[in-house]
Amino acid sequence: MPVDGRLARGAATRRLVLRRAVDVASVDGLDGLSLGRLATELELSKSGVFALFGSKEELQLATIEAALEIFRSHVVTPSLDVAPGLPRLRAICENWLDYSERRIFPGGCFFFNVGAEFDARPGRVHDAVAVASGSFAEFIRESAREAVALGHIEADPEVLAFELHALGRAANADAVLNGGTQAYALARRAIGARLS
Protein backbone atom coordinates (compact mmCIF):
# COMPACT_ATOMS: atom_id res chain seq x y z
CA MET A 1 0.00 0.00 0.00
CA PRO A 2 1.49 3.28 -1.13
CA VAL A 3 1.99 5.88 1.53
CA ASP A 4 2.41 9.46 0.48
CA GLY A 5 5.46 10.62 2.41
CA ARG A 6 4.35 14.22 2.22
CA LEU A 7 0.98 13.52 3.79
CA ALA A 8 2.57 11.25 6.35
CA ARG A 9 4.92 14.00 7.38
CA GLY A 10 2.05 16.43 7.79
CA ALA A 11 0.03 13.98 9.84
CA ALA A 12 3.03 13.34 12.07
CA THR A 13 3.60 16.97 12.95
CA ARG A 14 -0.13 17.39 13.32
CA ARG A 15 -0.08 14.69 15.97
CA LEU A 16 2.96 16.31 17.56
CA VAL A 17 1.21 19.65 17.79
CA LEU A 18 -2.02 18.18 19.07
CA ARG A 19 -0.30 16.16 21.77
CA ARG A 20 1.11 19.37 23.15
CA ALA A 21 -2.09 21.30 22.51
CA VAL A 22 -4.26 19.06 24.69
CA ASP A 23 -1.85 19.43 27.59
CA VAL A 24 -1.64 23.18 27.24
CA ALA A 25 -5.39 23.52 26.88
CA SER A 26 -6.08 21.37 29.93
CA VAL A 27 -4.20 23.92 32.02
CA ASP A 28 -4.63 27.25 30.24
CA GLY A 29 -7.82 26.55 28.34
CA LEU A 30 -8.53 26.44 24.64
CA ASP A 31 -8.26 30.21 24.57
CA GLY A 32 -4.89 30.02 26.26
CA LEU A 33 -3.68 28.01 23.30
CA SER A 34 -1.65 30.15 20.96
CA LEU A 35 -0.10 29.30 17.63
CA GLY A 36 3.07 31.13 18.53
CA ARG A 37 3.51 29.40 21.84
CA LEU A 38 2.96 25.95 20.39
CA ALA A 39 5.35 26.71 17.55
CA THR A 40 8.06 28.01 19.87
CA GLU A 41 7.81 25.11 22.29
CA LEU A 42 7.90 22.56 19.49
CA GLU A 43 10.54 24.48 17.54
CA LEU A 44 8.33 24.91 14.53
CA SER A 45 7.41 28.05 12.68
CA LYS A 46 4.21 29.79 13.65
CA SER A 47 3.07 29.90 10.04
CA GLY A 48 3.80 26.20 9.67
CA VAL A 49 1.57 25.35 12.62
CA PHE A 50 -1.04 27.75 11.32
CA ALA A 51 -1.02 26.19 7.85
CA LEU A 52 -1.51 22.80 9.44
CA PHE A 53 -4.91 23.78 10.82
CA GLY A 54 -6.01 26.79 8.81
CA SER A 55 -7.36 28.81 11.72
CA LYS A 56 -7.22 28.95 15.46
CA GLU A 57 -10.76 27.67 15.74
CA GLU A 58 -9.86 24.63 13.67
CA LEU A 59 -6.91 24.03 15.97
CA GLN A 60 -9.25 24.20 18.94
CA LEU A 61 -11.67 21.76 17.35
CA ALA A 62 -8.85 19.39 16.44
CA THR A 63 -7.56 19.63 20.00
CA ILE A 64 -10.98 18.65 21.33
CA GLU A 65 -11.04 15.71 18.96
CA ALA A 66 -7.59 14.58 20.07
CA ALA A 67 -8.54 14.92 23.73
CA LEU A 68 -11.71 12.96 23.09
CA GLU A 69 -9.72 10.08 21.69
CA ILE A 70 -7.48 10.02 24.75
CA PHE A 71 -10.49 10.25 27.04
CA ARG A 72 -12.23 7.37 25.32
CA SER A 73 -9.18 5.16 25.42
CA HIS A 74 -8.78 5.66 29.16
CA VAL A 75 -12.37 5.74 30.35
CA VAL A 76 -14.91 4.46 27.86
CA THR A 77 -13.18 1.62 26.05
CA PRO A 78 -11.90 -0.20 29.16
CA SER A 79 -15.35 0.06 30.70
CA LEU A 80 -16.90 -1.65 27.72
CA ASP A 81 -14.84 -4.72 28.51
CA VAL A 82 -16.68 -5.08 31.81
CA ALA A 83 -20.02 -6.87 32.09
CA PRO A 84 -23.05 -4.58 31.67
CA GLY A 85 -24.95 -3.50 34.72
CA LEU A 86 -23.53 -2.68 38.10
CA PRO A 87 -20.01 -3.94 37.30
CA ARG A 88 -19.75 -1.67 34.30
CA LEU A 89 -21.18 1.26 36.18
CA ARG A 90 -18.58 0.79 38.87
CA ALA A 91 -15.87 0.46 36.24
CA ILE A 92 -16.89 3.71 34.57
CA CYS A 93 -16.67 5.60 37.85
CA GLU A 94 -13.38 4.04 38.84
CA ASN A 95 -11.84 4.53 35.41
CA TRP A 96 -12.95 8.13 35.38
CA LEU A 97 -11.58 8.88 38.84
CA ASP A 98 -8.37 7.12 37.89
CA TYR A 99 -8.16 9.12 34.66
CA SER A 100 -8.56 12.33 36.63
CA GLU A 101 -6.30 11.39 39.52
CA ARG A 102 -3.44 10.16 37.31
CA ARG A 103 -3.56 13.49 35.48
CA ILE A 104 -3.73 12.03 32.02
CA PHE A 105 -4.09 15.73 31.24
CA PRO A 106 -1.92 17.85 33.50
CA GLY A 107 -4.80 20.19 34.34
CA GLY A 108 -7.14 17.38 35.35
CA CYS A 109 -10.11 16.35 33.22
CA PHE A 110 -9.82 18.10 29.89
CA PHE A 111 -13.55 18.32 29.30
CA PHE A 112 -14.30 19.65 32.74
CA ASN A 113 -11.97 22.56 32.09
CA VAL A 114 -12.97 23.43 28.56
CA GLY A 115 -16.61 22.79 29.43
CA ALA A 116 -16.47 25.48 32.09
CA GLU A 117 -14.51 27.71 29.74
CA PHE A 118 -16.95 27.61 26.84
CA ASP A 119 -20.22 26.82 28.56
CA ALA A 120 -21.65 30.31 28.15
CA ARG A 121 -20.09 31.27 24.82
CA PRO A 122 -21.71 30.52 21.49
CA GLY A 123 -19.90 28.98 18.55
CA ARG A 124 -18.55 25.79 17.10
CA VAL A 125 -16.15 25.17 19.96
CA HIS A 126 -18.96 25.34 22.49
CA ASP A 127 -21.01 22.95 20.41
CA ALA A 128 -18.17 20.46 20.08
CA VAL A 129 -17.55 20.52 23.82
CA ALA A 130 -21.24 20.12 24.55
CA VAL A 131 -21.51 17.14 22.23
CA ALA A 132 -18.48 15.45 23.74
CA SER A 133 -19.60 16.06 27.29
CA GLY A 134 -23.16 15.06 26.46
CA SER A 135 -22.16 11.81 24.84
CA PHE A 136 -20.27 10.73 27.94
CA ALA A 137 -23.22 11.69 30.11
CA GLU A 138 -25.42 9.58 27.86
CA PHE A 139 -22.96 6.71 28.21
CA ILE A 140 -23.36 6.82 31.98
CA ARG A 141 -27.12 7.09 31.69
CA GLU A 142 -27.32 4.12 29.37
CA SER A 143 -25.15 2.07 31.70
CA ALA A 144 -27.33 3.09 34.63
CA ARG A 145 -30.43 2.04 32.71
CA GLU A 146 -28.87 -1.36 32.06
CA ALA A 147 -27.99 -1.78 35.73
CA VAL A 148 -31.59 -1.02 36.69
CA ALA A 149 -33.04 -3.19 33.93
CA LEU A 150 -30.85 -6.10 35.01
CA GLY A 151 -32.13 -5.71 38.55
CA HIS A 152 -28.66 -4.93 39.88
CA ILE A 153 -29.84 -1.80 41.60
CA GLU A 154 -33.07 -0.02 42.37
CA ALA A 155 -33.08 3.63 41.38
CA ASP A 156 -34.13 6.21 38.85
CA PRO A 157 -31.40 5.74 36.25
CA GLU A 158 -31.49 9.39 35.19
CA VAL A 159 -30.93 10.61 38.72
CA LEU A 160 -28.38 7.92 39.46
CA ALA A 161 -26.34 8.81 36.39
CA PHE A 162 -26.52 12.49 37.26
CA GLU A 163 -25.29 11.77 40.77
CA LEU A 164 -22.37 9.65 39.67
CA HIS A 165 -21.27 12.13 37.06
CA ALA A 166 -21.57 14.95 39.59
CA LEU A 167 -19.47 13.17 42.21
CA GLY A 168 -16.69 12.45 39.77
CA ARG A 169 -16.50 15.96 38.46
CA ALA A 170 -16.56 17.43 41.96
CA ALA A 171 -13.65 15.22 42.96
CA ASN A 172 -11.70 16.40 39.94
CA ALA A 173 -12.48 20.03 40.64
CA ASP A 174 -11.57 19.93 44.33
CA ALA A 175 -8.46 17.85 43.85
CA VAL A 176 -7.01 19.99 41.09
CA LEU A 177 -7.86 23.26 42.80
CA ASN A 178 -6.67 22.36 46.28
CA GLY A 179 -4.20 19.59 45.65
CA GLY A 180 -4.20 16.35 47.58
CA THR A 181 -6.27 13.24 47.03
CA GLN A 182 -8.87 13.66 49.74
CA ALA A 183 -11.55 14.61 47.26
CA TYR A 184 -11.09 11.33 45.41
CA ALA A 185 -11.50 9.43 48.65
CA LEU A 186 -14.72 11.28 49.41
CA ALA A 187 -16.03 10.62 45.92
CA ARG A 188 -15.18 6.93 46.17
CA ARG A 189 -17.03 6.64 49.46
CA ALA A 190 -20.07 8.43 48.07
CA ILE A 191 -20.06 6.40 44.88
CA GLY A 192 -19.56 3.18 46.79
CA ALA A 193 -22.53 3.99 49.01
CA ARG A 194 -24.62 4.82 45.98
CA LEU A 195 -23.73 1.63 44.10
CA SER A 196 -24.19 -0.94 46.85
Add this chain to the structure above:
Amino acid sequence: MPVDGRLARGAATRRLVLRRAVDVASVDGLDGLSLGRLATELELSKSGVFALFGSKEELQLATIEAALEIFRSHVVTPSLDVAPGLPRLRAICENWLDYSERRIFPGGCFFFNVGAEFDARPGRVHDAVAVASGSFAEFIRESAREAVALGHIEADPEVLAFELHALGRAANADAVLNGGTQAYALARRAIGARLS
Protein backbone atom coordinates in the same frame (compact mmCIF):
# COMPACT_ATOMS: atom_id res chain seq x y z
CA MET B 1 -18.51 63.21 58.98
CA PRO B 2 -16.20 64.46 56.26
CA VAL B 3 -16.26 62.60 52.96
CA ASP B 4 -13.47 63.07 50.49
CA GLY B 5 -15.22 63.61 47.18
CA ARG B 6 -12.19 62.44 45.26
CA LEU B 7 -12.06 59.10 47.00
CA ALA B 8 -15.81 58.76 46.70
CA ARG B 9 -15.61 59.34 42.98
CA GLY B 10 -12.85 56.77 42.64
CA ALA B 11 -14.77 54.23 44.65
CA ALA B 12 -17.82 54.82 42.49
CA THR B 13 -16.07 54.14 39.20
CA ARG B 14 -14.31 51.24 40.83
CA ARG B 15 -17.68 49.73 41.63
CA LEU B 16 -18.85 50.52 38.12
CA VAL B 17 -15.90 48.72 36.61
CA LEU B 18 -16.17 45.74 38.95
CA ARG B 19 -19.86 45.31 38.30
CA ARG B 20 -19.08 44.86 34.63
CA ALA B 21 -15.95 42.86 35.34
CA VAL B 22 -17.73 40.11 37.26
CA ASP B 23 -20.22 39.67 34.44
CA VAL B 24 -17.52 39.56 31.77
CA ALA B 25 -15.40 37.18 33.81
CA SER B 26 -18.28 34.82 34.48
CA VAL B 27 -18.57 34.28 30.73
CA ASP B 28 -15.09 34.82 29.33
CA GLY B 29 -13.03 34.07 32.41
CA LEU B 30 -10.69 36.23 34.43
CA ASP B 31 -8.17 35.96 31.61
CA GLY B 32 -10.79 37.10 29.15
CA LEU B 33 -11.02 40.32 31.11
CA SER B 34 -9.15 43.10 29.40
CA LEU B 35 -8.55 46.63 30.52
CA GLY B 36 -9.22 47.95 27.06
CA ARG B 37 -12.50 46.13 26.67
CA LEU B 38 -13.80 47.24 30.05
CA ALA B 39 -12.75 50.81 29.35
CA THR B 40 -14.39 50.87 25.92
CA GLU B 41 -17.66 49.35 27.12
CA LEU B 42 -17.87 51.75 30.06
CA GLU B 43 -16.64 54.71 28.01
CA LEU B 44 -13.61 55.24 30.20
CA SER B 45 -10.00 55.48 29.24
CA LYS B 46 -7.90 52.36 29.41
CA SER B 47 -5.25 54.09 31.47
CA GLY B 48 -7.88 55.35 33.87
CA VAL B 49 -9.17 51.86 34.51
CA PHE B 50 -5.63 50.61 34.82
CA ALA B 51 -4.71 53.31 37.35
CA LEU B 52 -7.73 52.33 39.40
CA PHE B 53 -6.32 48.87 40.04
CA GLY B 54 -2.59 49.13 39.39
CA SER B 55 -2.25 45.90 37.43
CA LYS B 56 -4.33 43.32 35.69
CA GLU B 57 -3.78 40.86 38.48
CA GLU B 58 -5.10 43.35 41.01
CA LEU B 59 -8.15 43.82 38.82
CA GLN B 60 -8.67 40.07 38.78
CA LEU B 61 -8.35 39.87 42.55
CA ALA B 62 -10.73 42.78 43.03
CA THR B 63 -13.17 41.10 40.66
CA ILE B 64 -13.04 37.93 42.73
CA GLU B 65 -13.71 39.97 45.86
CA ALA B 66 -16.68 41.71 44.25
CA ALA B 67 -18.09 38.41 43.05
CA LEU B 68 -17.64 36.94 46.50
CA GLU B 69 -19.73 39.69 47.99
CA ILE B 70 -22.52 39.07 45.51
CA PHE B 71 -22.30 35.34 46.12
CA ARG B 72 -22.51 35.75 49.86
CA SER B 73 -25.47 38.09 49.67
CA HIS B 74 -27.43 35.64 47.54
CA VAL B 75 -26.43 32.30 49.04
CA VAL B 76 -24.74 32.51 52.42
CA THR B 77 -26.46 35.37 54.21
CA PRO B 78 -30.05 34.28 53.50
CA SER B 79 -29.18 30.77 54.63
CA LEU B 80 -27.97 32.04 57.97
CA ASP B 81 -31.47 33.33 58.65
CA VAL B 82 -32.74 29.76 58.60
CA ALA B 83 -32.61 27.51 61.65
CA PRO B 84 -29.43 25.41 61.91
CA GLY B 85 -29.54 21.76 60.97
CA LEU B 86 -31.55 20.23 58.18
CA PRO B 87 -33.56 23.40 57.41
CA ARG B 88 -30.41 25.42 56.88
CA LEU B 89 -28.81 22.68 54.82
CA ARG B 90 -31.85 22.61 52.60
CA ALA B 91 -31.82 26.40 52.36
CA ILE B 92 -28.18 26.45 51.31
CA CYS B 93 -28.84 24.02 48.50
CA GLU B 94 -31.95 25.78 47.33
CA ASN B 95 -30.38 29.23 47.53
CA TRP B 96 -27.38 28.00 45.60
CA LEU B 97 -29.46 26.38 42.87
CA ASP B 98 -31.56 29.49 42.67
CA TYR B 99 -28.46 31.67 42.47
CA SER B 100 -27.18 29.56 39.59
CA GLU B 101 -30.49 29.19 37.78
CA ARG B 102 -31.38 32.88 37.95
CA ARG B 103 -28.01 33.67 36.39
CA ILE B 104 -26.97 36.21 38.94
CA PHE B 105 -23.82 36.02 36.84
CA PRO B 106 -24.62 35.62 33.15
CA GLY B 107 -22.19 32.71 32.78
CA GLY B 108 -23.61 30.75 35.70
CA CYS B 109 -21.79 30.37 39.00
CA PHE B 110 -18.81 32.72 38.95
CA PHE B 111 -16.64 30.55 41.17
CA PHE B 112 -17.34 27.39 39.21
CA ASN B 113 -16.02 29.08 36.09
CA VAL B 114 -12.95 30.78 37.49
CA GLY B 115 -12.24 27.75 39.64
CA ALA B 116 -11.97 25.60 36.56
CA GLU B 117 -9.99 28.31 34.81
CA PHE B 118 -7.31 28.72 37.46
CA ASP B 119 -7.36 25.34 39.17
CA ALA B 120 -4.08 24.19 37.67
CA ARG B 121 -2.23 27.50 37.48
CA PRO B 122 -0.11 28.86 40.29
CA GLY B 123 -0.32 32.41 41.57
CA ARG B 124 -2.32 34.79 43.69
CA VAL B 125 -5.45 34.49 41.58
CA HIS B 126 -5.48 30.74 42.01
CA ASP B 127 -5.03 31.12 45.74
CA ALA B 128 -7.84 33.64 46.06
CA VAL B 129 -10.20 31.40 44.12
CA ALA B 130 -9.21 28.40 46.19
CA VAL B 131 -9.83 30.26 49.42
CA ALA B 132 -13.22 31.50 48.30
CA SER B 133 -14.29 28.12 47.04
CA GLY B 134 -12.90 26.40 50.11
CA SER B 135 -14.67 28.67 52.53
CA PHE B 136 -18.04 27.93 50.95
CA ALA B 137 -17.27 24.21 51.05
CA GLU B 138 -16.45 24.59 54.72
CA PHE B 139 -19.74 26.41 55.24
CA ILE B 140 -21.61 23.43 53.82
CA ARG B 141 -19.55 21.01 55.90
CA GLU B 142 -20.20 22.93 59.09
CA SER B 143 -23.92 23.04 58.35
CA ALA B 144 -23.89 19.31 57.65
CA ARG B 145 -22.12 18.68 60.95
CA GLU B 146 -24.78 20.68 62.74
CA ALA B 147 -27.55 18.72 61.06
CA VAL B 148 -25.94 15.47 62.14
CA ALA B 149 -25.22 16.74 65.65
CA LEU B 150 -28.83 17.85 66.03
CA GLY B 151 -29.98 14.40 65.03
CA HIS B 152 -31.77 15.72 61.96
CA ILE B 153 -30.05 13.27 59.68
CA GLU B 154 -27.80 10.26 59.91
CA ALA B 155 -24.74 10.48 57.74
CA ASP B 156 -21.04 11.21 57.55
CA PRO B 157 -21.13 15.01 57.39
CA GLU B 158 -17.97 15.22 55.27
CA VAL B 159 -19.39 12.91 52.64
CA LEU B 160 -22.81 14.50 52.80
CA ALA B 161 -21.39 17.98 52.29
CA PHE B 162 -19.28 16.75 49.40
CA GLU B 163 -22.32 15.17 47.77
CA LEU B 164 -24.49 18.26 48.08
CA HIS B 165 -21.79 20.54 46.76
CA ALA B 166 -21.16 18.15 43.89
CA LEU B 167 -24.81 17.96 42.89
CA GLY B 168 -25.20 21.72 42.82
CA ARG B 169 -22.12 22.30 40.73
CA ALA B 170 -23.08 19.58 38.29
CA ALA B 171 -26.48 21.15 37.81
CA ASN B 172 -24.85 24.49 37.10
CA ALA B 173 -22.39 22.96 34.66
CA ASP B 174 -24.96 20.96 32.70
CA ALA B 175 -27.53 23.73 32.63
CA VAL B 176 -25.15 26.41 31.41
CA LEU B 177 -23.48 24.16 28.85
CA ASN B 178 -26.61 22.61 27.39
CA GLY B 179 -29.29 25.12 28.23
CA GLY B 180 -32.62 24.20 29.75
CA THR B 181 -33.50 23.57 33.35
CA GLN B 182 -33.57 19.80 33.41
CA ALA B 183 -30.27 19.61 35.28
CA TYR B 184 -31.69 21.67 38.12
CA ALA B 185 -34.66 19.35 38.38
CA LEU B 186 -32.35 16.35 38.57
CA ALA B 187 -30.24 18.02 41.22
CA ARG B 188 -33.31 18.91 43.27
CA ARG B 189 -34.52 15.35 43.16
CA ALA B 190 -31.13 14.01 44.18
CA ILE B 191 -30.72 16.56 46.95
CA GLY B 192 -34.25 15.97 48.17
CA ALA B 193 -33.61 12.24 48.38
CA ARG B 194 -30.36 12.83 50.21
CA LEU B 195 -31.90 15.22 52.73
CA SER B 196 -35.04 13.32 53.66
Add this chain to the structure above:
DNA sequence: AAACTATACGAACGGTCGTGCTACCTTCGG
Protein backbone atom coordinates in the same frame (compact mmCIF):
# COMPACT_ATOMS: atom_id res chain seq x y z
C1' DA C 1 -4.59 81.81 47.23
C1' DA C 2 -1.21 78.28 47.13
C1' DA C 3 0.29 73.53 47.77
C1' DC C 4 -1.04 69.08 47.58
C1' DT C 5 -3.63 64.78 46.27
C1' DA C 6 -6.52 61.64 43.58
C1' DT C 7 -9.01 60.74 39.45
C1' DA C 8 -8.95 60.50 34.70
C1' DC C 9 -7.23 61.20 30.08
C1' DG C 10 -4.47 60.69 25.60
C1' DA C 11 -0.58 59.03 23.46
C1' DA C 12 2.84 55.89 23.09
C1' DC C 13 5.74 51.77 24.39
C1' DG C 14 7.17 46.86 23.44
C1' DG C 15 5.08 42.64 22.88
C1' DT C 16 1.94 38.88 21.24
C1' DC C 17 -1.98 37.64 18.89
C1' DG C 18 -4.15 35.46 14.46
C1' DT C 19 -3.61 35.73 9.74
C1' DG C 20 -1.87 36.37 5.04
C1' DC C 21 1.78 36.05 1.22
C1' DT C 22 5.89 34.27 -0.82
C1' DA C 23 9.47 31.12 -1.49
C1' DC C 24 11.93 26.77 -0.62
C1' DC C 25 12.28 21.87 -0.16
C1' DT C 26 10.76 17.33 -0.40
C1' DT C 27 8.10 13.87 -2.48
C1' DC C 28 4.83 12.32 -5.76
C1' DG C 29 2.87 10.89 -10.58
C1' DG C 30 3.78 10.62 -15.30
Add this chain to the structure above:
DNA sequence: CCGAAGGTAGCACGACCGTTCGTATAGTTT
Protein backbone atom coordinates in the same frame (compact mmCIF):
# COMPACT_ATOMS: atom_id res chain seq x y z
C1' DC D 1 13.47 13.94 -15.42
C1' DC D 2 9.92 17.18 -14.99
C1' DG D 3 6.05 19.58 -13.22
C1' DA D 4 2.65 19.37 -9.62
C1' DA D 5 1.52 19.16 -4.82
C1' DG D 6 2.02 19.28 0.07
C1' DG D 7 4.73 20.69 4.18
C1' DT D 8 7.44 24.18 6.18
C1' DA D 9 9.83 28.64 6.89
C1' DG D 10 10.41 33.78 6.67
C1' DC D 11 8.43 38.02 6.80
C1' DA D 12 4.94 41.57 7.33
C1' DC D 13 0.28 43.14 8.46
C1' DG D 14 -3.15 45.10 11.63
C1' DA D 15 -5.28 44.56 16.03
C1' DC D 16 -5.10 44.24 20.73
C1' DC D 17 -2.61 43.39 24.98
C1' DG D 18 -0.74 45.35 29.71
C1' DT D 19 1.91 49.06 31.01
C1' DT D 20 4.12 53.74 31.45
C1' DC D 21 4.34 58.65 31.09
C1' DG D 22 3.00 63.37 31.10
C1' DT D 23 -0.85 66.29 31.87
C1' DA D 24 -5.38 68.32 32.84
C1' DT D 25 -9.06 68.57 36.22
C1' DA D 26 -11.40 68.49 40.56
C1' DG D 27 -11.37 68.35 45.47
C1' DT D 28 -8.82 68.95 50.09
C1' DT D 29 -5.79 71.14 53.19
C1' DT D 30 -3.20 75.00 55.00
